[in-house]
Amino acid sequence: MCDTCGCSPEGGAVLRKPGEEGYHVHIGDEAGHHHDHGHDHEHGHSHHHGESRKVEVEQDVLLKNNLLAERNRGWFEARRVLAINFLSSPGSGKTTILEKTVPMLAGEWSVAVVEGDQQTTNDADRIHALGVPVIQVNTGTGCHLDALMVQRAVRELDLKERSLLCIENVGNLVCPAMFDLGEAARVVVISVTEGEDKPLKYPTMFHHADLVLLNKTDLLPYLDFDVEKCREYAMQVNHHLEWIEVSAKNGEGMESWKAWLTSRLERI
Amino acid sequence: MHEMSIAMSVIDAVTDRAGKEGCTRVTAIDLVVGSLSGVQVESLRFCFSAAARNTPAERAELVIEERDASGVCEECGAQFPVAGYHVCCPECGLFRVRVVSGEELAVKSITIE
Numbered sequence: 064m065c066d067t068c069g070c071s072p073e074g075g076a077v078l079r080k081p082g083e084e085g086y087h088v089h090i091g092d093e094a095g096h097h098h099d100h101g102h103d104h105e106h107g108h109s110h111h112h113g114e115s116r117k118v119e120v121e122q123d124v125l126l127k128n129n130l131l132a133e134r135n136r137g138w139f140e141a142r143r144v145l146a147i148n149f150l151s152s153p154g155s156g157k158t159t160i161l162e163k164t165v166p167m168l169a170g171e172w173s174v175a176v177v178e179g180d181q182q183t184t185n186d187a188d189r190i191h192a193l194g195v196p197v198i199q200v201n202t203g204t205g206c207h208l209d210a211l212m213v214q215r216a217v218r219e220l221d222l223k224e225r226s227l228l229c230i231e232n233v234g235n236l237v238c239p240a241m242f243d244l245g246e247a248a249r250v251v252v253i254s255v256t257e258g259e260d261k262p263l264k265y266p267t268m269f270h271h272a273d274l275v276l277l278n279k280t281d282l283l284p285y286l287d288f289d290v291e292k293c294r295e296y297a298m299q300v301n302h303h304l305e306w307i308e309v310s311a312k313n314g315e316g317m318e319s320w321k322a323w324l325t326s327r328l329e330r331i
Numbered sequence: 332m333h334e335m336s337i338a339m340s341v342i343d344a345v346t347d348r349a350g351k352e353g354c355t356r357v358t359a360i361d362l363v364v365g366s367l368s369g370v371q372v373e374s375l376r377f378c379f380s381a382a383a384r385n386t387p388a389e390r391a392e393l394v395i396e397e398r399d400a401s402g403v404c405e406e407c408g409a410q411f412p413v414a415g416y417h418v419c420c421p422e423c424g425l426f427r428v429r430v431v432s433g434e435e436l437a438v439k440s441i442t443i444e
Contacts, residue, residue: 114444115358115442115443115444116361116442116443117441117442117444118348118352118440118441118442118443119346119440120345120348120439120440120441121437121438121439121440122344122348122437122438123435123436123437124337124340124344124362124436124437124438125337125340125436126340126344127340135340156430170333208366215401238333240369241333262417263417264403266416266417267367267369267416267417269416270416270430296417298426299417299426300416300417300426301416302405302426302427302428315420
């Protein structure tokens with residue numbers, strides 16, 4: 064268990080489906096975090112017995128997740144699925160953006176969604192109401208989605224060729240940055256009700272992102288939020304970032320967001 | 332962040348490798364932890380000693396090489412040490428730096444018997 068946030072990703076994430084009470088799949092047991100105690104070594108190696116030697120390992124510690132993420136990536140590419148990882152702090156409007164994105168693409172592109180939250184199927188229920196395939200990953204005490212959870216969730220979705228998969232990560236600007244899911248792009252959502260110095264406070268997240276969606280622009284008249292400053296900070300932490308300002312509520316900027324998505328969808 | 336699951340991941344990897352080499356004990360683990368890897372070294376040591384109990388790595392000495400991060404300016408090509416991602420180039424003053432090292436988190440080698 065992490066001594067900082069108490070998360071225990073091996074504690075067992077669970078998949079749930081809106082409208083299917085009995086559906087309940089445990090992930091993580093097969094990831095099988097186990098220690099082999101008292102593992103017998105072969106006595107055929109007895110000439111090394113007791114001798115100490117150094118062995119080169121050169122192994123990335125997050126290897127297991129990263130390997131699985133690459134497998135996910137390959138799987139998505141083979142099926143021509145554009146997988147997007149949506150990251151933000153809780154409450155920035157990720158789910159609302161997705162609720163508006165689905166009808167925007169209706170008739171042109173198929174969309175499926177993976178929702179990540181500690182508990183409840185609230186977000187998946189909202190997406191389910193739009194009639195597109197969605198799975199909820201409940202991480203329990205976990206604070207981020209990982210490649211295994213995405214792999215298991217995607218197995219339950221019937222992803223179409225040349226389609227969009229939206230992965231809404233657990234609301235958290237710290238941990239999800241560390242875990243590759245196999246996505247084609249990372250979209251970080253910040254809202255104008257947060258401080259404009261968010262990119263400086265959470266540089267790892269912004270540095271590893273492809274696009275920033277600044278949401279809730281409809282509230283700008285009521286706030287002292289400095290949009291230019293926020294953008295400047297974000298670009299200082301990652302000068303390759305793309306930047307789109309939107310209001311999921313009143314539709315401002317959503318055409319630009321749609322254009323960003325469709326240009327990527329057309330290229331897969 | 333997640334130092335406990337990282338410690339457990341290290342123990343799994345070294346135990347597995349030790350087993351493949353026909354050994355039952357890991358006496359030392361050489362880890363490389365980059366300053367931008369997101370890992371707190373002291374927290375990792377603490378979690379490691381807890382997680383290693385009752386495993387072949389129980390008495391392993393954890394040797395951690397902490398590597399500084401460095402960046403390259405994508406504007407003028409200058410290379411220099413960096414302490415984070417919010418960095419401007421000391422040569423040309425622009426915020427167009429790419430981090431080229433310092434994000435590593437790897438098991439370099441293990442000593443086994």
